[in-house]
Amino acid sequence: MRAFAHLLDRLSFTPGRNAKLVLLTDYLAHVPDPERGWAMASLTGDLSLDAAKPAMIRKAVEARVDPQLFSLSYDFVGDLAETVALIWDPKPGANAEPQLPEVVDTLRAASRREVPQLLERWLDALDADGRWALLKLLSGGLRVGVSARLAKQALAQLGNVPLADIEDLWHGQTPPYEDLFAWLSGRGEKPSADAPARFRPVMLAQALDAPGDFSKLNAAEYAAEWKWDGIRVQAVNEGGEKRLYSRTGDDIGKSFPDVLEALNFEGVLDGELLVLQTGSIASFGDLQQRLNRKTTDAALMRKFPVGIRAYDLLLEGDQDLRRLPFTDRRQRLEAFIARLNNPRIDLSPLQSFESWEELTALRAHPPEGDAQKAEGLMLKRRDSIYEAGRPKGPWFKWKRDPHLVDAVLMYAQRGHGKRSGFYSDYTFGVWRDEKDGSRSLTPVGKAYFGFTDEELTRLDKFVRDNTVERFGPVRSVRADQDFGLVLEIAFEGLLRSARHKSGVAMRFPRVHRIRWDKPSREADELVTLEKILDKELAGRGPKPETPL
Amino acid sequence: MPFPWSRSALKFSDLLRPAEAGLYCPPGDFYIDPVTPVARAVITHGHGDHARSGHGTVLATAETLAIMATRYGADFAATQEAAPYGAPVMRDGVSVTLRPAGHILGSAQCALTWKGMSIVVSGDYKRRRDPTCRQFEQVACDVFVSEATFGLPVFRHPPDNEEVEKLLISLRQFPERTHLVGAYALGKAQRLIVLLREAGYGETIYVHGAMTNLNALYESFGVALGPLASGTSDSGDKLPGKIVIAPPSAIADRWARRFADPLPVFASGWMRVRARARQRGIELPLILSDHGDWEELTTTISGIRPQELWVTHGNEDALLRWAQLNGIEAKALKLVGYEDEEA
Numbered sequence: 001m002r003a004f005a006h007l008l009d010r011l012s013f014t015p016g017r018n019a020k021l022v023l024l025t026d027y028l029a030h031v032p033d034p035e036r037g038w039a040m041a042s043l044t045g046d047l048s049l050d051a052a053k054p055a056m057i058r059k060a061v062e063a064r065v066d067p068q069l070f071s072l073s074y075d076f077v078g079d080l081a082e083t084v085a086l087i088w089d090p091k092p093g094a095n096a097e098p099q100l101p102e103v104v105d106t107l108r109a110a111s112r113r114e115v116p117q118l119l120e121r122w123l124d125a126l127d128a129d130g131r132w133a134l135l136k137l138l139s140g141g142l143r144v145g146v147s148a149r150l151a152k153q154a155l156a157q158l159g160n161v162p163l164a165d166i167e168d169l170w171h172g173q174t175p176p177y178e179d180l181f182a183w184l185s186g187r188g189e190k191p192s193a194d195a196p197a198r199f200r201p202v203m204l205a206q207a208l209d210a211p212g213d214f215s216k217l218n219a220a221e222y223a224a225e226w227k228w229d230g231i232r233v234q235a236v237n238e239g240g241e242k243r244l245y246s247r248t249g250d251d252i253g254k255s256f257p258d259v260l261e262a263l264n265f266e267g268v269l270d271g272e273l274l275v276l277q278t279g280s281i282a283s284f285g286d287l288q289q290r291l292n293r294k295t296t297d298a299a300l301m302r303k304f305p306v307g308i309r310a311y312d313l314l315l316e317g318d319q320d321l322r323r324l325p326f327t328d329r330r331q332r333l334e335a336f337i338a339r340l341n342n343p344r345i346d347l348s349p350l351q352s353f354e355s356w357e358e359l360t361a362l363r364a365h366p367p368e369g370d371a372q373k374a375e376g377l378m379l380k381r382r383d384s385i386y387e388a389g390r391p392k393g394p395w396f397k398w399k400r401d402p403h404l405v406d407a408v409l410m411y412a413q414r415g416h417g418k419r420s421g422f423y424s425d426y427t428f429g430v431w432r433d434e435k436d437g438s439r440s441l442t443p444v445g446k447a448y449f450g451f452t453d454e455e456l457t458r459l460d461k462f463v464r465d466n467t468v469e470r471f472g473p474v475r476s477v478r479a480d481q482d483f484g485l486v487l488e489i490a491f492e493g494l495l496r497s498a499r500h501k502s503g504v505a506m507r508f509p510r511v512h513r514i515r516w517d518k519p520s521r522e523a524d525e526l527v528t529l530e531k532i533l534d535k536e537l538a539g540r541g542p543k544p545e546t547p548l
Numbered sequence: 549m550p551f552p553w554s555r556s557a558l559k560f561s562d563l564l565r566p567a568e569a570g571l572y573c574p575p576g577d578f579y580i581d582p583v584t585p586v587a588r589a590v591i592t593h594g595h596g597d598h599a600r601s602g603h604g605t606v607l608a609t610a611e612t613l614a615i616m617a618t619r620y621g622a623d624f625a626a627t628q629e630a631a632p633y634g635a636p637v638m639r640d641g642v643s644v645t646l647r648p649a650g651h652i653l654g655s656a657q658c659a660l661t662w663k664g665m666s667i668v669v670s671g672d673y674k675r676r677r678d679p680t681c682r683q684f685e686q687v688a689c690d691v692f693v694s695e696a697t698f699g700l701p702v703f704r705h706p707p708d709n710e711e712v713e714k715l716l717i718s719l720r721q722f723p724e725r726t727h728l729v730g731a732y733a734l735g736k737a738q739r740l741i742v743l744l745r746e747a748g749y750g751e752t753i754y755v756h757g758a759m760t761n762l763n764a765l766y767e768s769f770g771v772a773l774g775p776l777a778s779g780t781s782d783s784g785d786k787l788p789g790k791i792v793i794a795p796p797s798a799i800a801d802r803w804a805r806r807f808a809d810p811l812p813v814f815a816s817g818w819m820r821v822r823a824r825a826r827q828r829g830i831e832l833p834l835i836l837s838d839h840g841d842w843e844e845l846t847t848t849i850s851g852i853r854p855q856e857l858w859v860t861h862g863n864e865d866a867l868l869r870w871a872q873l874n875g876i877e878a879k880a881l882k883l884v885g886y887e888d889e890e891a
């Protein structure tokens with residue numbers, strides 16, 4: 001437990017992805033089976049204990065600590081699990097520190113009534129970091145900023161094997177993955193990836209930013225289709241086992257029983273999950289109604305019928321098509337969808353084009369109908385095999401142009417890593433008319449990239465020279481009608497947000513240009529954003545940060 | 549109290565009481581750690597909030613006087629009087645004895661006795677071993693005056709060697725990054741250096757210019773720090789994989805940019821609380837404090853079992869509650885001007 005606790009502790013304070021990878025790989029290299037396997041499972045989400053609710057934890061600590069001392073401490077620390085971990089006065093001569101595998105095994109065998117006693121016993125035996133890790137583990141959700149993909153990358157690095165290999169066989173493995181570790185440390189055979197209706201790692205596209213990016217590419221070698229604005233899914237039916245996966249491999253079938261039921265085929269489809277009303281797409285907002293719900297009621301399912309628009313065919317029957325070129329897979333996909341004749345599954349049509357100019361025009365002016373709600377275009381090299389991950393070259397995603405807005409810099413915060421010491425995170429706002437007729441700035445977003453190192457140095461100086469107030473690592477800078485720095489912000493879309501005073505939240509904002517020349521009073525107004533939002537809701541819909 | 553009848557005649561506050569400039573001793577006519585210039589002062593230790601310049605006479609340990617001279621110049625007070633630990637000095641009938649406080653080099657508790665009453669002002673203190681200063685001595689007394697910087701039961705500092713080990717492990721994991729350690733320039737920095745040496749770290753440690761004089765002073769009192777070099781020089785060496793120790797304010801400053809992908813580390817008791825570390829953007833918090841934790845505070849008070857506990861500064865509410873639960877009469881003096889940034 002000690003090594004695991006230290007790992008979680010370090011991860012929780014480490015912002016950099018590469019640094020996290022170093023910590024994970026180092027842990028995996030130094031910790032034996034089965035602990036490292038259980039640690040991996042807890043980080044990838046394959047292990048969810050969810051055994052202790054906050055009320056149980058509170059009860060345990062209240063039996064041990066004077067309530068007044070506890071509440072003074074809780075006020076100071078601000079987090080229940082952390083307060084308990086720190087304030088817990090271990091019993092001298094308590095048991096040996098439990099190891100992670102012991103905790104997992106015991107909890108899995110324990111009844112709910114036994115959990116409080118186990119909890120108390122373990123808290124007595126662990127040190128503060130260990131108690132914190134235990135409480136996080138038992139309350140479900142480690143939240144140390146490690147994605148499943150990052151964890152798998154650490155595995156790949158540990159065994160010096162391609163990430164695609166790990167992705168490929170991951171879903172056939174169960175924790176604590178002893179076969180997998182045996183293979184990665186050269187002690188065993190490569191484990192088999194076979195599992196019925198398992199997830200096949202998804203192929204992703206590289207982003208294409210400017211038309212210049214493909215000046216070197218030959219238009220004839222690529223096929224184009226719209227990138228629909230829903231949720232990328234993989235629909236599986238193998239021998240009657242039906243599954244619906246998100247692109248990260250989460251099983252999302254429970255939220256969409258109507259789709260699951262409609263999978264009247266044998267094979268694996270790659271497509272976009274959308275609300276389909278008589279063959280045309282509804283906004284993403286409608287799809288959101290169906291997301292993140294534990295149960296689905298029939299009325300909701302009728303109101304927002306969901307279907308799949310298919311991009312690709314990975315398996316037809318039991319035949320794996322992933323090594324075939326895109327053109328061949330596409331032919332088979334078209335025939336496959338036609339045969340299905342399923343109102344919930346249709347085909348994402350290819351867009352024919354002769355030149356990049358023609359495609360550029362199509363992207364700028366999509367035809368009436370569904371195309372206007374697309375996120376952009378996908379370019380797929382006709383000879384590309386279906387490869388897990390985000391390989392460089394075969395597929396591109398060419399989004400529609402971002403929105404631009406002129407905003408005023410309001411707050412700046414110091415960055416991390418290479419940027420520590422620089423004010424590199426910027427909160428910006430737009431003008432809003434107040435009831436008394438005055439205008440004030442309201443924050444609408446935060447951006448921390450889009451500028452060069454030289455620009456950063458200049459921005460940093462601006463922040464330091466124009467600081468009005470400091471709160472910890474944050475500074476507020478002078479921003480009023482007569483003075484302020486205008487940032488041209490590019491962003492992908494807007495969401496309604498009750499958490500933001502302005503009522504809107506931006507998707508993927510970044511600094512597009514720094515308008516040293518522009519007077520602050522000429523920056524945009526909130527009304528401009530509201531208009532964009534109205535349009536978004538009508539057509540091109542925004543996406544939540546994490547679909548499901 | 550040897551004589552029952554003296555109780556009615558004399559109160560503890562006749563010997564020591566809070567006043568505007570700090571704790572004042574009327575019969576001896578001196579202040580302890582006054583925050584504004586006074587005629588006669590006793591100084592417990594060299595931290596800026598306790599030791600200020602401009603007093604008439606200063607009574608302190610030789611080490612504390614040397615620290616004050618280094619910080620403020622040799623003329624920091626009109627007269628200086630060095631008192632060795634354990635040797636009583638008389639001040640108009642009040643006996644003043646300095647006892648080791650275990651906080652930093654030269655730190656002392658100030659034990660007063662007068663007419664059968666005894667009061668110990670502990671200043672800042674800790675009980676655990678510190679290779680850079682004399683170990684804390686528990687002194688019996690009627691009134692114990694304690695700080696309460698970490699006066700909450702959530703503060704239990706882990707063993708020092710575990711914290712130092714974290715730094716050494718990180719150096720192995722990130723050999724390409726400069727480990728930029730924020731540590732208070734007086735006391736914490738030198739203690740961390742010695743703890744690193746004890747853990748077997750023999751390499752050159754780079755230090756911020758603000759620490760050079762204090763390091764030299766520690767060495768002159770026999771605290772060996774091993775190979776040190778300036779981390780402030782403009783040699784252009786980005787010092788990957790090296791330890792650079794700097795005052796806490798410097799590690800998030802422009803100054804930090806000269807190093808190789810600096811990994812911000814902070815050595816402080818406050819690092820026990822995650823939000824505190826996060827607020828400062830610390831990637832590697834080291835829980836290392838020169839102040840006693842909850843355990844040390846309560847152990848000391850239980851050990852002395854004074855008739856009264858007076859709490860000077862810090863998180864006094866919880867300590868007062870603890871005293872109440874343990875049947876010890878206690879009050880908060882609410883002294884102002886003590887910040888304990890060095891905690």
Ligand SMILES: [Zn+2]
Nearest residue numbers: 593595672890
């Ligand atoms: Zn101090």
Ligand SMILES: [Zn+2]
Nearest residue numbers: 672886887888
């Ligand atoms: Zn202090």
